[in-house]
Amino acid sequence: MTIDDPARPETTEAPPSETADSTANTPRKAGTWSALRPLVLRLHFYAGVLVAPFLLVAAVSGLLYALSFQAEKVIYAHELEVPVGDTTLPLSQQVNIARKVNPNGTVTAVWPGAEPDASTRVLMADPDVPEGTSLAVFVDPYTGDVRGQLPSFGSSGALPVRTWIDGLHADLHLGELGRNYSELAASWLWVIALGGLLLWLGRRRKNRRALFVPEGGPKSRRRTLSWHGSVGLWAVTGLVLLSATGLTWSRYAGENIGVVQDGLGGATPTLTATLGGAADAGSEHEGHGGGHQQGGTTAQGPDIGVDKAVDAARAAGIDSPRISVVLPAEGKGYVVKETDTQFPLQLDSVAVNPADGAVLDRLAFADYPLLAKLTRIGIDAHTGVFLGLFNQLALAALALSLILLILWGYRMWWQRRPGRPVARGAWRKVPVTMLLPLAAVTALVGWFVPLLGLSLLLFLAVDLTLAAVAKVRARTGRTA
Known part of the structure; x- marks a missing residue:
């Protein structure tokens, strides 16, 4: 991801000590990339500035969610852990103990402890717990003592702290309306990430090391860009996968993905x-x-x-x-x-x-069909249950990198003031033979990922409105 703003040549900003990579800004022969770069840059800039707040909320809440697995083990240690005994009670006896503790509930499932020091979780349908959750009664499998009762959510058995953070990440606790925020963030994340990747790879440099390793030296926009681009290069694959897996259970794009998956024979068998x-x-x-x-x-x-x-x-x-x-x-x-x-x-x-x-x-x-396997693994990885602690640490690293990328992007924007985004009309420089297929693909992607398409139309409308206002002001100034 690179929120770049090339209104002024970078060489006018950088002191002599920063011109070692000045070849990145030398004119190049006209070609595919030289025609596309202004368009990619303008889209990346506007999307980065306007969508980044949604991405920042998703990244911060995602970081908290990734850390909540280990926090859960500490906060609910009394319910989750038991002293190891010699003989375990039959599951049926443990279920009956849970029934006696909560006679108004209906037992729906039992999760035997997977580790010797783990309690048995008896799940019950109970009208007193929040909708969509079960009441988990934690039973000591050795003594039959009830260690506690907590609401449990989802197939991963999220307890109250993780459930609350999960709701914050998914919909800001605003229900169906709030889901639009997370879908909008997931819809644009892959576009911004891949656009930034193209911009970063498209820069000329004397050595490839500068691609992967951020520059040192005095604070400047150049150094900020170096950190932004290098970290983005390392994180781009994970960010695109997060975007794709996040869209699989989104409200609008998720339905389209499900239709395509079923059409390709990748539906999950029952x-x-x-x-x-x-x-x-x-x-x-x-x-x-x-x-x-x-x-x-x-x-x-x-x-x-x-x-x-x-x-x-x-x-x-x-x-x-x-x-x-x-x-x-x-x-x-x-x-x-x-x-x-x-x-x-x-x-x-x-x-x-x-x-x-x-x-x-x-x-x-x-x-399972291959697509069904990949979908299951992808969702498990996105929710932090695939590969356990390693998965959770990887999610935390990706969330932290996204937070830094956004902050660096805004910092570059501030460091370049009073710069402005690349001039309007960048699409006119794209050859028609390239523009028409690009427009067709954009329309198809916008239909398939509706919030991406609608917000892109909104960006275009705002851009056209600003252009019209600028023309009116210029005409008024000339008249005056």
């Missing part, structure tokens, strides 16, 4: 958990099923219990220590899912008949 044999589209993410009586009978008949259901799943190949057991709703079976996102991934799932323990269906992650 597990058949319905007792009648029909595919259960919700079994992969089910967490709020209907009522049942564990270890006795359900609405569809006898129930073998959660322990035997897990045993049946283990026999069917579910061997990861990290699992989630979704208890059966009416007309459905148990769903036992692997939830280990460490490499190698263990994300297989099995549906078990609650009447006799027979395996209704098995879905292996290896059988």
Whole structure:
């Protein structure tokens, strides 16, 4: 990302000690890049100045979110950790303990502790917790003591602190209206990042080291640009991936991405958990099923219990220590899912008949279409659960780099005052043979990513309005 403003030649700003890279500004023969550069520069400048505030909010909240995983372990250590004992209680007994603590709730799932010192998380549908969340009852698997109760959100089991930060990052706690902010930021991030990359690579320099290593020396716009460009070069791949994965579950672009993915045969397959044999589209993410009586009978008949259901799943190949057991709703079976996102991934799932323990269906992650695999991995990486701590540190580094890039961009703008953006009409310098395909691609991308297209039209409208005002003022000045 490079918020560049070439209204005045850089050589007029830099003292003699900074002219070692002056070849970056020497005239070049007309070509594709020389025709496109003013257009890219103008778009990058305006987008960087006007969209950067949204990106800055997303980056700061994203940095807090990346750090919230470890903060969660400290804040909720009493609920999450237990003294290691000798013998664990059956899961069915732990579920019954949770029911006694909260008789008004309905147990929907059980997450056995993956580590010896981890508590068992019993998830319950409860009207007293915020909509879209479950009540997690933390049970000591050795003693049966209840360690606490907390709202739990999503498949990663976010607890209140992380849930609040996640909401801040996603929609500023403004609901559907707030989602437009994050989608706008994700829509422009890849455009600004790739535009900055082109501008940085397009500069002439005496050695390639200047591409990757920022310059030292006295404070100046040149040094700020060096840091901005070098750090942006290192971060650009991660920023583009963050943009792409963020758009996959956005409100408008996400729908278009889903249509394309389904059309290419990349839809996520579903597990058949319905007792009648029909595919259960919700079994992969089910967490709020209907009522049942564990270890006795359900609405569809006898129930073998959660322990035997897990045993049946283990026999069917579910061997990861990290699992989630979704208890059966009416007309459905148990769903036992692997939830280990460490490499190698263990994300297989099995549906078990609650009447006799027979395996209704098995879905292996290896059988997912390639696009479905990439989508799952991409979303897990964006949300910080892929590869654990390494993923979270990488997200924090990307968020911090984006914050610095934005601040450096505004600093360059300030250091160049009273400069102005590249002159209007840059598109007129682009050959028609290049301009028409470029316009067609821009229109297609603007339709596919609606907030990008609408905001780009807004930029153009503002630019045309400012041009008209400038003409009127100039005409008035001449008349006077």
